[in-house]
Amino acid sequence: MRADQPGGDAASPLELITMMRRLNVELDRFVERFAVDHGLHRTDLNAVVVIMDAARDGRPLTPGALGAALNLSAPATTALLNRLEQAGHVQRTRSETDRRKVELALQAQAIALAKEFFTPLAQHLSASLEEFGDAERQVIHRFLTCSIQASVAARGASAVD
Numbered sequence: 001m002r003a004d005q006p007g008g009d010a011a012s013p014l015e016l017i018t019m020m021r022r023l024n025v026e027l028d029r030f031v032e033r034f035a036v037d038h039g040l041h042r043t044d045l046n047a048v049v050v051i052m053d054a055a056r057d058g059r060p061l062t063p064g065a066l067g068a069a070l071n072l073s074a075p076a077t078t079a080l081l082n083r084l085e086q087a088g089h090v091q092r093t094r095s096e097t098d099r100r101k102v103e104l105a106l107q108a109q110a111i112a113l114a115k116e117f118f119t120p121l122a123q124h125l126s127a128s129l130e131e132f133g134d135a136e137r138q139v140i141h142r143f144l145t146c147s148i149q150a151s152v153a154a155r156g157a158s159a160v161d
Helices: 013-037 042-057 063-070 074-086 108-129 134-157
Strands: 090-094 102-106
Touching (some): 013 042, 013 108, 042 063, 042 074, 042 090, 042 108, 063 074, 102 108
16 A cells, blocks of 8 residues: 555655655746746745735735735835836725825736636645545644744744844
8 A cells, every 4th residue: 555545654754844845846836937927026926925815814914014024124125015016916005094004905917817827726736635535634734734833933943133
């Protein structure tokens, strides 16, 4: 029986970490194609994801919060937002609750481009996840949550003061 089959030997932590690294590389290659096709930097794409996630969570995102999320200086964040705004992907608006604050929003064009490009990936990943039962997907969810937390912790532990 193969190790990746139910009832087979469990993969070692090293094997799982290696597979996560390979998945990360493949996803990076996929995303890089989108970046090249649309003249964007990788940081630009990361910014779009951070803005999209904030909108999905219903929380306003300021340029300062974006810069902190991406570990960018204020000038680098401004340059990034200028590029994204010039390309028609991002809009800076005044907060409705505090007019002194600027908030970021994705333009419909950016959402449409991302949806067009990333839908095939989402479909393939969804199809692969359908091969797992509810209990297995709960374990995958727990594993991914723990892995994200471990990555954040490692990044914090390796920060140079």
